[in-house]
Amino acid sequence: MPPIENDVADEDWHNDNEVSNAEVLWRVIIKEWVRDHPHIPGHFIASDQAYRQSELSVFVASGTTQQAVLDRWPGASLVQFPAQFIREDLGLVIVRNPRDTDPNPAHRLIGKVDHKRMTSGTAKKIALKAEWVVLNHNPHGG
Amino acid sequence: MIGDIAYPDLTTCGQRTEQQQVRKWARSPQWADGISSFGLNEWQTETLKGIFRLKRLCDNWDGEDSPRPSTIALDSASDLLVSLPFEDLPTPFVSPSSIGGVQLEWTQNGRELEIEVLPDGSMEFLTVVNGNPQNEGSTTREQVLSLTRWLRDEPDQNPTGGILGWVNSLTRT
Numbered sequence: 001m002p003p004i005e006n007d008v009a010d011e012d013w014h015n016d017n018e019v020s021n022a023e024v025l026w027r028v029i030i031k032e033w034v035r036d037h038p039h040i041p042g043h044f045i046a047s048d049q050a051y052r053q054s055e056l057s058v059f060v061a062s063g064t065t066q067q068a069v070l071d072r073w074p075g076a077s078l079v080q081f082p083a084q085f086i087r088e089d090l091g092l093v094i095v096r097n098p099r100d101t102d103p104n105p106a107h108r109l110i111g112k113v114d115h116k117r118m119t120s121g122t123a124k125k126i127a128l129k130a131e132w133v134v135l136n137h138n139p140h141g142g
Numbered sequence: 143m144i145g146d147i148a149y150p151d152l153t154t155c156g157q158r159t160e161q162q163q164v165r166k167w168a169r170s171p172q173w174a175d176g177i178s179s180f181g182l183n184e185w186q187t188e189t190l191k192g193i194f195r196l197k198r199l200c201d202n203w204d205g206e207d208s209p210r211p212s213t214i215a216l217d218s219a220s221d222l223l224v225s226l227p228f229e230d231l232p233t234p235f236v237s238p239s240s241i242g243g244v245q246l247e248w249t250q251n252g253r254e255l256e257i258e259v260l261p262d263g264s265m266e267f268l269t270v271v272n273g274n275p276q277n278e279g280s281t282t283r284e285q286v287l288s289l290t291r292w293l294r295d296e297p298d299q300n301p302t303g304g305i306l307g308w309v310n311s312l313t314r315t
Contacts, residue, residue, distance in 0.1 A: 032204070036249075038249040047235060048268075049238070117241070
């Protein structure tokens with residue numbers, strides 16, 4: 001398989017210290033990733049594919065609004081997880097792309113220190129940790 | 143409800159008839175008792191429909207510039223699931239991956255098995271027990287058969303271990 005092309009140069013791939021561990025991060029979840037929770041009947045969860053990337057887009061909650069984020073993904077949902085969990089429990093970095101074209105200043109990227117694609121186990125841990133902020137899709141069509 | 147397949151309202155590029163495409167993978171129109179008229183189990187038929195719906199995806203289907211699932215990944219995933227000789231597996235959740243692959247996610251008896259078919263047709267797996275990721279890595283179609291036996295908690299039928307022993311050794315806690 002060809003190597004994954006990253007947007008951020010490796011020399012710019014480092015922790016953004018302006019995002020403290022006390023911050024909450026939001027991740028947009030499109031409907032194609034919403035599924036039944038494997039262990040909690042009646043609850044939903046995002047597939048770990050929603051997180052398994054080399055540069056995972058997130059938004060620092062304190063720097064934006066739900067509407068500002070979701071306006072660009074009509075019908076999508078939103079989950080949250082703590083920055084501390086990402087850094088300390090998973091050993092990932094939270095990065096600000098110096099050449100970010102995203103108009104939202106709260107936009108950041110999450111990924112492995114080595115800038116490679118996240119493992120499925122790590123993505124699964126994020127999926128299980130994430131909590132719904134906005135859930136706009138029922139995979140059963142309700 | 144038959145499984146939970148990701149296909150409604152995808153960012154699509156065109157219309158296709160899933161039922162017609164399911165026939166391509168059908169083994170025989172003669173089976174009965176839980177086997178569809180196309181020779182596939184119900185869970186296989188539903189999963190194939192989910193995979194075929196992913197063929198409608200355009201590039202940038204997630205709004206993050208992800209490529210559409212490759213034809214190789216879609217065909218390999220289809221080949222894989224019709225090769226599994228189980229009539230009563232749950233229908234897996236079918237998800238596109240951000241690198242142009244396809245993921246199948248099964249849950250049964252507190253165990254989860256995820257098989258990601260990569261854009262080049264190669265495969266990776268993840269096993270999860272009671273919400274705790276256990277093992278992951280590259281796998282093959284032959285090993286997926288053993289992984290699905292692990293998912294079903296079937297006893298190891300090979301006293302010398304064999305490939306199922308390999309799976310159990312990977313997933314032993």
